[in-house]
Amino acid sequence: MKPILQLLHFGYHQAMSCIFPVAIFGTLFLSSAIEIPFLHRYDAILIILLLVQYIMYRSGLETWDEIKVICVFHLIGLLLEIYKIKMGSWSYPEPGYTKLLGVPLYSGFMYASVASFMCQVWRRLKMDMTGWPGLVPAGLLGGAIYLNFFTHHFIPDFRWWLTALVVIVFWKTWILFRVRETTYRMPLTVAFFLVGFFIWLAENIATFFNAWKYPDQHLGWQMVSFSKISSWFLLVIISVIIVAQLKHVKASRKN
Known part of the structure; x- marks a missing residue:
């Protein structure tokens, strides 16, 4: 009976941590199925997601510190999106007033949703880490990973070297999380x-649901390349590095 209770408790907190990502995909689905009058789809998505964030904050589902982390990730994601659109990696073909250099402003929430999940699950499962390598190695590695997303268009892609470095740098790092007692x-x-x-x-x-399109999806949807898993793997590392460091700074201030 205890394993079932543990699994249910763990699943509940995972689900609650996914509220914002679920809101994003729910909005994408509804906006693709229902035409909103007087608004372009991209603009409507932005308004809805801003409203969701406001409701989450006012209801206590999201703290002010978590909102600040989400804003940082929104900016990081938006800068990356602008660059990737310019390089032709993918596109946002629909019209919209809230587009910056061809990128709808709501797109930053795709990255911010990762930060939202990280912050939520960290708090809900009382997460901690052992063997954290420290700010300098983790920060340099995170910076190199982010830079590689930009530079691989004109110099060799170092993602597999960076992946190897991730294994080396975080070899002794373990996540601790608590499920009930x-x-x-x-x-x-x-x-x-x-x-x-x-x-x-x-x-x-x-x-x-046409949130964006890769070049090979313009004639019809097809599964995203498995190689993208490595990209998200590296992006998650950046997320964890920033969230973990902010949590560490906050804990140090309390002490």
Whole structure:
């Protein structure tokens, strides 16, 4: 009976941590099925997601610190989107007033939803880490990963070298999380891969509902390349590095 209760408790907190990502995909689905009068689809999505964030904050589902982290990730994602659109990696073909250099402003919420999940699940499962490598190695690695998303268009792609560095740098790092009175642990690199895989699944759903299109999807939807899992794997690492460091700074201030 206890394993079932543990699983239900764990599943509940995972589901509650996914409220914002679920809101995003729900909005994408509804906006693709129902035409909103007087508004372009991209503009309507932005308004709805801003409203969802406001409701989550006012209801206590999201804290002010978590809102600030989400804003940081929204900006990081938006800058990356603008660059990727310019390089022709994917496109947002529909019209909209809230587009910046061809990128709808709502797109940053795709990245911010990862941060929302990280912050929520960290708080709900009372997560902690052991063997954290420290700000300098983790920060340099996170910066190199983010930079590689830009530079691989004109110099060799170092993602597999960076992936190897991730394994080396975080070899001794474990995530601790608590389900009721029991503490569990998992290698951080395994957690990176699992989250990256589920984001890839979500990306397939998003492109199916025309959130954006890859070049090979313009003639008809098809599954997103498996190689994108490695991209999300590396992006999740950036998310965890920033969230973990902010949590560490906040804990230090309390002490």
